[in-house]
Amino acid sequence: MTVAEYFNKHKEMTNEQVEVRKLAIRTELRTENKANLDELQTELAALNEVIQNNIEKRGAANMNNQSFTPIAGATTQSVELPTDVEAIIKTPEYRNAFFKTLQNKPLTDIEQRAYKAIMEQRAAFGNQSSLAAVLPTQTYDQVITKARGLRGLVTASRNFNIPAKLSVPVASPSSAAAWHVEGAPVTAVDPNVLSVMFNAYELIKIFSISASSSSMAIGAFEAYLTGELANCLLDAMEAAVAVGTGIDQGAGLSSITFTAANSKTFVTGPGFKDYTAVAGMLKGGYSAGASWAMNNATLYNQAYSIVDSNGRPIFVQNAAIEGAPAFLLGKPVIISDSIADDVIYFGNFQYMGYNLTNVLIEMSRESSFKSNLIDYKVTATADCKPIASEAFVKLYKA
Secondary structure (H helix, E strand, C coil), X not given: CCHHHHXXXXXXXXXXXXXXXXXXXXXXXXXXXXXXXXXXXXXXXXHHHHHHHHHHHXXXXXXXXCCCXXXXXXXXXXXXXXXXXXXXXXXXXXXXXXXXXXXXXXXXXXXXXXXXXXXXXXXXXXXXXHCCEECCHHHHHHHHHHHHCCCCHHHHCEEECCCCCXXXXXXXXXXXXXXXXXXXXXXXXXXXXXXXXXXCEEEEEEEEEEHHHHHCCHHHHHHHHHHHHHHHHHHHHHHHHHHCECCCCCECHHHCCCCCCCEEEECCCCCHHHHHHHHHCCCHHHHCCCEEEECHHHHHHHCCCCECCCXXXXXXXXXXXXXXXXXXXXXXXXECCCXXXXXXXXXXXXXXXXXXXEEEEEEECCCCHHHCEEEEEEEEEEEEEEXXXXXEEEEXXX
């Protein structure tokens, strides 16, 4: 469907109903690896148009009911903002105020109130002139959506957007029910529920762009900034998911303790039986949604030409469609150049989690004044870690 078709479908919704639907879409984008990204992005764009249309209709109604002030000849309009801070971050008024501030453009009254409401909430951490602005929810969602297009580890891993130091339960493969003899007592069993708690590590990136960016339209500037954020933040997260040590940074796949029980080595090159042996080490509850992960060189050097006992290749790729998923022994292959050479992981990446929250941006014109540049500093609270180490096995060169 097109944006227009989605708009016609949702145009009778209230802003509250739109926000509920947008929340459902954002949840699907973060948790469903097989989500149709193009369709969901199109629907999100249409929902934003519905909100803008509702605002314009409300403004028109206010104009029709305006009160005339003889002295100033002004009209009185009142646009109410949500009282909840998280809701304000989602509003188009705050989004416009955020980008206009970065571009040094004047704000309308409603935009000033939205921006001030967020900054006052953060005033406990510094004075208002020195505080960085919180990234709007819509822009954050676009950053994550762009990152999913990388087809890397962050695409497959589970994304959280929660405060640091907060324990979150995560469902795990449960044991099967037992056969019961009628009348016999049954012993209660505690549910097998995992939990994950992310630390508050900090990511920082500074980049400079031409001062002429202040003349860009908000949509164009947001598209540029979204690309920069996706590159600088998610590239760091991609590397952390692969090789993070857990010391002053996230813990990645390489931080898992691999032994003879959950890993296998090869000397010159893995054979068909090496792949099947390591795949057999993964518990069935995790194997149902498992994927292979390796870098591009390892794929072509250690997997591409392997055949089974009947001479059939174990790696299958649809070469006719660019970007189509590839499969190894029937399981998807994730390519990430952050993984070391000759290292192959097999596991369920829904049990590898990363948290990216509190994304802040501040602007400075001082350091690059002579070059006609504007510096932007991005900071974020981030972490990653395996939720269940048993969800991963490893095949690597001795």
